[in-house]
Amino acid sequence: MKLTSLQEIGEFGLINELKLSATRQNASTQYGIGDDAAVIEPGKKQVVISTDMLVEGVHFDLTFCPLRHLGYKAVAVNVSDIAAMNATPTQILVSLAVGGRYSVEAIKELYDGIRIACENYKVDLVGGDTTSSNSGLIINVTAIGEANAEDVVYRNTAQVNDLVCVTGDLGAAFLGLQILEREKQAFMANPEMQPELEQKEYLVQRQLRPEARMDVIHELRELGVKPTSMIDISDGLASELFHICGQSGVGAAIYQDKLPADEQVLNTAEEFRIDPLTCILNGGEDYELLFTVKLSDFDKIKNHPDITILGKIVPKEEGLNLVTPSGNAYPLKAQGWEHFQQ
Amino acid sequence: MKLTSLQEIGEFGLINELKLSATRQNASTQYGIGDDAAVIEPGKKQVVISTDMLVEGVHFDLTFCPLRHLGYKAVAVNVSDIAAMNATPTQILVSLAVGGRYSVEAIKELYDGIRIACENYKVDLVGGDTTSSNSGLIINVTAIGEANAEDVVYRNTAQVNDLVCVTGDLGAAFLGLQILEREKQAFMANPEMQPELEQKEYLVQRQLRPEARMDVIHELRELGVKPTSMIDISDGLASELFHICGQSGVGAAIYQDKLPADEQVLNTAEEFRIDPLTCILNGGEDYELLFTVKLSDFDKIKNHPDITILGKIVPKEEGLNLVTPSGNAYPLKAQGWEHFQQ
Structure with missing residues (x-):
């Protein structure tokens, strides 16, 4: 041609x-x-x-x-x-x-x-x-x-006692990028090689062809739920939660055992010797929605297959914490993707 | 520092x-x-x-x-x-x-x-x-x-017998760029040299710091004149006139002796051995407005110091022509700035 x-x-x-x-x-x-x-x-x-x-x-x-x-x-x-x-x-x-x-x-x-x-x-x-x-x-x-x-929903309107929610699952786009970069290196070393993408399809797809969650926006409308604050996750869950809490003047407690991740994320993080928690909290480009809803909306969203309730908004003085299954609280860090710092 | x-x-x-x-x-x-x-x-x-x-x-x-x-x-x-x-x-x-x-x-x-x-x-x-x-x-x-x-004024609504008007003067930004590139070459050959910009200030200013003609937009409103079609001149008068005429399904006659140019344009074109008419018709980046008005608005704009009446809209069959002072008509060519063709 x-x-x-x-x-x-x-x-x-x-x-x-x-x-x-x-x-x-x-x-x-x-x-x-x-x-x-x-x-x-x-x-x-x-x-x-x-x-x-x-x-x-x-x-x-x-x-x-x-x-x-x-x-x-x-x-x-x-x-x-x-x-x-x-x-x-x-x-x-x-x-x-x-x-x-x-x-x-x-x-x-x-x-x-x-x-x-x-x-x-x-x-x-x-x-x-x-x-x-x-x-x-x-x-x-x-x-x-x-x-x-x-x-219209802004970032600066989360209130104490609101539930913190996220759509879909996290960390996959970041690991998809790691996979693609590994395959690129391998290909450059040996152009005859075939890419090893078995069991990685989901990760690669999440990196190369993310979707905006308009589906959830429409479903929340149908459920009669208006989020009290919202942001999309381009820089990682922790970084975005800092934006919501910082602008709203509140803190948050996020439960580690609620964090949604695909099985490919857990397996691949292990393969790359990265803590899966780091992928989930700080991996960017998932383009899921992080939002808060009133506690009274709990029943409307609790069974939604694409929404996970991660934790709750707390007073500012309590800070932003990750709560482990054993009940210990660790301060979250915002490690967003800083393009200038690469 | x-x-x-x-x-x-x-x-x-x-x-x-x-x-x-x-x-x-x-x-x-x-x-x-x-x-x-x-x-x-x-x-x-x-x-x-x-x-x-x-x-x-x-x-x-x-x-x-x-x-x-x-x-x-x-x-x-x-x-x-x-x-x-x-x-x-x-x-x-x-x-x-x-x-x-x-x-x-x-x-x-x-x-x-x-x-x-x-x-x-x-x-x-x-x-x-x-x-x-x-x-x-x-x-x-x-x-x-x-x-x-x-x-709102579109490009595709010029009518036969409308007057063709332009704001300000033309060709200066193009020649300003020629001056700046000449000085750059001279500076690279000899970093001690001082730039020769005397009698070129207007050209350089038009290239480096053009203005949008919002002043004329406001004045036309005050005069009660709504243009019948309008476009800004980023690619050159001829090219923009082709857009208006092509989209409106009309032709135009432009009078050479009406084309507005600063004295620095005429002098500098000669210095660069470029036909001044080429600068005026095809020099880009002047960001003046090219527009058409109804013939009945002639009296409202005829004395405006920043508006020049260049010619008139004619039936499509007559084409787009430049009319010389002796009355000869030459077909205009659209030689816009084609960045891909540099």
């Missing part, structure tokens, strides 16, 4: 190629790609808006991250921010800087992933910018969502 | 440093930096939103572009997109990817420029993302504006 260079098609050509696949899914989308700006009509709703930049070599490694998954992930992590406000995602804008070594076909693969994510999360691609880069690939996604003012 | 490395302060530290300077200028700004997303309440207005990515080595060269000007320009070019929709800019989000060689002080210089632009254009910095980069500096700005639905 002959690949088309970006030089051949030019920026305007690329925009036209990409424009064709855009269809409108939200009533608030008045005008998308094709003018100086997109136009949105949110009616009486509030608009929530978030932006995230992914940089090649820092946030992703194209030796093991397929471009289609990367496009999907770039959208999912931004939708996750909208979910964490208890809002409904409606539009995205995508800026791309692309090195000359990329073909039009490669960029289309990336956009295929973006398009699939737009369909899954029912958001409209309404704008963006495409430019060249002297080095790697850079993707910036801005996500827009809408919510009634009374439904 | 001791400079602080980004490694010392970390991503969260940087966000906190930057957060302190954010003050709210718009009633629609409900919540800014500090949560998963910013929250905006536009009331009954429409929201317009645009995004632009600036890449080191492609869009700017830090050997001659001060970081403070760069920050200002990154905001101004996005505000210009909002202006081109006839909307009022209200919020921005800024994503930065920064190489390890930058100091915190350098990034603060950049943010100082961003902050000054926010104050000038009365927009709130409500969010963003700060990450590291393995190579240069990348800035992505998303600008948000608001307008009553009936006030």
Whole structure:
């Protein structure tokens, strides 16, 4: 197959190629790609808006991250921010800087992933910018969502006695990255080798193609539960809990035996000689939701298969503690992913 | 002066440093930096939103572009997109990817420029993302504006017999870039030399620190003139006129003797042996507004010092032509800035 260079098609050509696949899914989308700006009509709703930049070599490694998954992930992590406000995602804008070594076909693969994510999360691609880069690939996604003012959930509104909850399970995306990096090293040492990914599929999938938990947002609405505070887990459970508690002026007690982890996390942590607790508390990129609910909502959520009640909010003076099965309390540490400190 | 490395302060530290300077200028700004997303309440207005990515080595060269000007320009070019929709800019989000060689002080210089632009254009910095980069500096700005639905001006609504108008003058930013690149070459050949910028100040300023023409947007409102179509000139007059005419299904006749240019443009084009007409028609980055108005608005704008009437919209069959003083018509060519074709 002959690949088309970006030089051949030019920026305007690329925009036209990409424009064709855009269809409108939200009533608030008045005008998308094709003018100086997109136009949105949110009616009486509030608009929530978030932006995230992914940089090649820092946030992703194209030796093991397929471009289609990367496009999907770039959208999912931004939708996750909208979910964490208890809002409904409606539009995205995508800026791309692309090195000359990329073909039009490669960029289309990336956009295929973006398009699939737009369909899954029912958001409209309404704008963006495409430019060249002297080095790697850079993707910036801005996500827009809408919510009634009374439904928006902030980080700074957790109250003492609220229950601390988390969706899904934790630590898998971090271990998925360890697996992929190990396989990359092995491949570079011996290009004939086959990757050893048996029993690791879940970990790899969680790293390469995370999902925003819009499903849980919709289910909480159906259950009549409005979280009292919420954040998505991009930097690790402990780090995010510090954000909620710090901004709300409260403490928290988290029970070690409640922490949700997949069996592959437990087995693989052992294989890598990492404490599984470290993966669960400090592994980033799971994009699950950490939230608090009123104690009176306990019955509504206690049997939800994707929600785990981890502990409770306590007065600020008690601090943030991990409580072991034997009842000892250890202060939590926020070891977020500090990209500048790598 | 001791400079602080980004490694010392970390991503969260940087966000906190930057957060302190954010003050709210718009009633629609409900919540800014500090949560998963910013929250905006536009009331009954429409929201317009645009995004632009600036890449080191492609869009700017830090050997001659001060970081403070760069920050200002990154905001101004996005505000210009909002202006081109006839909307009022209200919020921005800024994503930065920064190489390890930058100091915190350098990034603060950049943010100082961003902050000054926010104050000038009365927009709130409500969010963003700060990450590291393995190579240069990348800035992505998303600008948000608001307008009553009936006030939004698109590109695709120019009508036959409308007047074609432009703000300010053209070609200066392009020649400013030529000057700066010439001085850079001279400096690299002989670091003792002093830059020769006499009689070039206007050109250099137009390249390094362009302004969005919000002043004209406000004045047109006061005059009771709503453009029938509008676009901002980032890629050159000819290219933008092709966008308006192509999307509106019309042609245009532009009079050569009406094209507005500063004396420095005419003199410097000669010095560089470039046809001044090429600079005026195809030089990018002037960020002036190209718009059309109804013929009946002629009297309202004819004496405006910052608006030039260039020509008129004609039926599509007549094409896009430049009419010389002797009355000959030559087809215009759209030679936009194609970053992929450099």
